[in-house]
Amino acid sequence: xxxxxxxxxxxxxxxxxxxxxxxxxxxxxxxxxxxxxxxxxxxxxxxxxxxxxxxxxxxxxxxxxxxxxxxxxxxxxxxxxxxxxxxxxxxxxxxxxxxxxxxxxxxxxxxxxxxxxxxxxxxxxxxxxxxxxxxxxxxxxxxxxxxxxxxxxxxxxxxxxxxxxxxxxxxxxxxxxxxxxxxxxxxxxxxxxxxxxxxxxxxxxxxxxxxxxxxxxxxxxxxxxxxxxxxxxxxxxxxxxxxxxxxxxxxxxxxxxxxxxxxxxxxxxxxxxxxxxxxxxxxxxxxxxxxxxxxxxxxxxxxxxxxxxxxxxxxxxxxxxxxxxxxxxxxxxxxxxxx
Numbered sequence: 187x188x189x190x191x192x193x194x195x196x197x198x199x200x201x202x203x204x205x206x207x208x209x210x211x212x213x214x215x216x217x218x219x220x221x222x223x224x225x226x227x228x229x230x231x232x233x234x235x236x237x238x239x240x241x242x243x244x245x246x247x248x249x250x251x252x253x254x255x256x257x258x259x260x261x262x263x264x265x266x267x268x269x270x271x272x273x274x275x276x277x278x279x280x281x282x283x284x285x286x287x288x289x290x291x292x293x294x295x296x297x298x299x300x301x302x303x304x305x306x307x308x309x310x311x312x313x314x315x316x317x318x319x320x321x322x323x324x325x326x327x328x329x330x331x332x333x334x335x336x337x338x339x340x341x342x343x344x345x346x347x348x349x350x351x352x353x354x355x356x357x358x359x360x361x362x363x364x365x366x367x368x369x370x371x372x373x374x375x376x377x378x379x380x381x382x383x384x385x386x387x388x389x390x391x392x393x394x395x396x397x398x399x400x401x402x403x404x405x406x407x408x409x410x411x412x413x414x415x416x417x418x419x420x421x422x423x424x425x426x427x428x429x430x431x432x433x434x435x436x437x438x439x440x441x442x443x444x445x446x447x448x449x450x451x452x453x454x455x456x457x458x459x460x461x462x463x464x465x466x467x468x469x470x471x472x473x474x475x476x477x478x479x480x481x482x483x484x485x486x487x488x489x490x491x492x493x494x495x496x497x498x499x500x501x502x503x504x505x506x507x508x509x510x511x512x513x514x515x516x517x518x519x520x521x522x523x524x525x
Contacts, residue, residue, distance in 0.1 A: 252321035267306035356408035361390035377414035417486035430510035445503035458488035475512030
């Protein structure tokens with residue numbers, strides 16, 4: 187009897203498809219590792235899930251704090267600037283030594299407002315720069331960046347830039363102190379050494395002057411070693427009166443003082459005069475004659491107009507009284523008059 191054939195041997199089973207390795211934390215349901223692994227199927231991202239989430243949260247918190255700090259600081263600066271031209275703060279600032287403009291303008295003048303806005307703009311820029319720098323360092327620290335080499339490199343670059351831009355830094359610092367101390371403002375007549383004239387603009391780096399000939403001078407604040415302000419507090423109109431040696435000094439003095447007193451009573455001059463004229467007497471005696479000096483205290487910036495008006499009226503009074511004048515007038519020590 188022939189044996190029955192054996193059933194065919196089934197083919198060998200194929201090896202199962204390789205299952206990628208997954209981090210053990212992926213088995214923890216609800217964990218960040220498991221969620222990252224489901225979304226990205228990346229072992230690296232899953233293992234770093236907790237670090238990524240915590241770092242992102244810290245970075246977002248730093249950014250939010252920087253934004254809030256910048257907003258609060260800018261708002262505070264804006265409120266101080268707005269209050270610098272009104273209310274009680276203005277009166278306190280106006281009484282502070284060194285902050286009075288002294289030219290008869292109160293603390294609510296456009297000049298004080300302009301100065302407050304300029305300082306406020308500088309403070310806002312400085313605060314933004316500081317906040318951005320601190321925030322960037324904190325963010326880099328969250329990512330594990332070694333800050334020591336960066337800070338060292340920044341220090342070296344800062345030193346190099348400081349040496350190269352030291353004049354610029356000096357100009358800015360000088361401009362800041364000039365604004366804070368209110369040494370001069372737009373419309374003041376100042377003597378800045380090499381240039382003198384009416385201040386047309388005051389910046390942090392450059393002060394713009396226009397002299398009596400119409401020339402515009404741009405003076406770097408860091409180069410101003412001393413400033414003579416002719417528009418602060420009050421001014422003095424100085425009238426020098428040259429006379430001949432044969433002139434009767436007491437009579438000429440009385441004529442000049444009487445003519446000046448009558449002239450300042452006129453409406454066009456009276457508003458500029460603060461005190462009656464004062465005859466100082468003989469100022470100089472020279473080979474060409476005798477010089478009398480008369481002064482009048484006036485409002486800031488009005489001394490030149492008053493000086494011209496009194497010179498004209500006293501000259502007419504001397505001519506009417508036949509007061510002898512020198513044939514050669516003495517040279518004046520003063521600079522040309524400002525408009």
